[in-house]
Amino acid sequence: MSREYQTGYYAYQSGDFSEARQQWEIAALNDDPYAQYALGLLNYRGDMGRPDYPEAVKWFQKAARANHSGAIYYIGLLYYNGHGVNYDQFRTTEYFKRALQADPGNGDAAFLTGTQYFHGRGVRQNFVEAAHYFELGAKADNHAAQFMYGALLERGWGQEENQAEAYYWLRRATLGPITLPPGLNLETPMDPMAAVSALEARLRPEEITRIDKRLQTEGFIPN
Template identity: 35%
Template sequence: WFRKASTAGDQYSKNSLNTIFADDYKKGLKLYESKKFSEALQVWLPIAKEGHYDAQGYLGDIYRLGKLGTPDYSEAAKWYNLAADQDGAYEAYQLALLLKDGKGVSKNTREAYKYFKKAADNGKSDAYFYVAYFLSEGEGVSKDLTAARSWYEKALSDKPSSAVQNNLALMYQRGEGGEKDLTKAKELFKLAADSGNEYAVNNLKTLENMLAIQKKHPNSPKLFGIHLYGATRDEMRSAIKEAGARPTREKYSYFADNYNSRNIMPGSTEMLVFYSQESDGNDYGSSGDYLAQIQYKFPSSNKWYIDEIKDLLSQKYGYPDNSYGSSNLGEVT
């Protein structure tokens, strides 16, 4: 009965099982620490079957780490699952990693997020990064940048890795999930870069270049709240989507991103955002490339409306570099 109640999450029953099987558990632990893994397995197996979640967790480790020979991820996942369902934080984290990578189980980002979240909720600080990452990318869970930023900040406080520092810095730089803070972004990029994180090294260089350009051109016009001089692809992507445009193609391998722009430029059908290549010193097409040009496309309409749009853009951003097409013959760019 204690086993059934423990599996259902009752902490008293879980503690009672630990007390009942304490001698066997300690015996197995002594064997494990003496590297007698096969003997430890024989001692722990009966009590693990009866619901002792610490023993279940150790069995998961024995199989995952290949203590008996070749790693058996499928068997490891089985035991981690049993322990995780009793709120074992470590076991939930290990199971989530197996689910994320598809080791011993079918790859399942939704289930991976579920167990990362369970591990994080039970205090496993290693899981904070993954919860934040999954939320920021919308993997296995609905995208939630505010929650992602909160989990990254919790990870920064409890488990500050260079990956946490770099990813949180990007959120500060873009203003994702909260206020934009370029000072904090620079500090975190620097910490991560000093730890050898190559992404942070490049991101720091990009941010410093952008700040230098913006300092040189403090009165440059803004679009979607972003100063156009020195605006990077990452910044523009976030601001454009925040403004209401729906991306139809955003790929670093193309020098222009495409958006359905109806919500931000009434009457238009498409917006193309072009970027200068290798402006941040990275490979062809990357997050740090600078904004180069924006095109709006309009369907065939009356000439008066097209001229009104052109005047509006010219007053705010200067006369267009070029325009082509005819309002009487198809679309106009």
Template identity: 30%
Template structure:
């Protein structure tokens, strides 16, 4: 069967994922829902056999487009109040990072707990160890941190560092989704569409979560909705809605969605096509809850020997930044590799959020920060 659920992560990078974070959802193919997105695995795309993650994800190693929409942002000031658990927490080993990070984690700072998990996931400062990563993500997830709940769900979906268990994955995704984590919404939809939770697909539940994720800008969910409306799977066939969602995903840079949009257009009457184009042009993404989608990395947690930022240029670099910003919930228009006002404004907004110098420039530091951030 064609896949209707597609991955978007490329990661995943808004929420960082590990090399293998694609999931069953990831396995829903592009003709029938794109699969889940990963936050800790290298491959965060998905479809009927592979669901996309994205926004996100989080992909593989944050890989993919944005690598999912999951992971971390650096912020110069103290930022908003961070949930801190009241229970006592273990002190991470010295090799995981500096004293500031380890002390914050031991005090129950969920962003610090997440960062320790990310380092074990990516093999950053320490040897890659998904079992250890899962332990630290779970500490943050139990304390209510949505990015950690998403990441832990991805681990259970893929069996990374823990015993594979789709139901436990769904439980964590649902907790993260309830707080506004867009990639968790997508992956939860994929699990319901694939029928791995109760033996039979629950398309009503899948469509509800795809709709929520699509409205927040998750391209894979948008593509999956287009497929479902085209085929009348779980919903009444509606070519106008199908065209709308394919067009929206295409505008965000999904080439497969562009082809599907054009195919659907050939089957539509002129008045239908005009109405569908109008809907697509008027569509705006909902406001993304950044705290539910991005884990913050404080400057004092970074090792002293940080490398300087280098300006990077070229359409490919700009396109990559645009893709990652889109996954993180920013409106940059199409990912065309051109530095326009929308792209520059989005870069400045992101830089301000994480405490970088808000100069609107595409630099190696910006790319690194974006690729560690997940929606």
């Protein structure tokens, strides 16, 4: 991580996007993948006025050559929406999977790979694979993945039905915001509180108490 990248980061945090871009370009031209990724985000978000997707693609691709998981993930999003590249769901899935290979803790990449398998976008629909990737995202504390993994456990889709484990993951999903990237079409409403309430009516009180203790022991809810 170069000095210019850090200078650009502080400029960005203070709202001086022009100075941030200038510093990051210096670092990026010297093959700093963090600066290349930052420039990709700057253009993707339109911080300088409006999104410049072709420029975002250029910088994300440079950072991706250094196996930067975030850059690889955003290339997948660009293919998903057809921004700066041709719309291509197969490439979307491949880039999400590559991002996860680069960083197994990338919960966003795991969640979106799961959605691709769940809906059969760019791959053959496969609930077993969807559950696998949702579980990876859930364990990385992605709340959307926790919701989907809990929902699949509740229904027995892609793995054996387990109401208690479904309740655990749905409870985890209620503990933080569910944030989704722009343009993502899930076709599945996410309301973890409603799902938790519905499951509570079907679980025995001692099961709920046991799961509460598990959440407390793991530090997710107070004692």
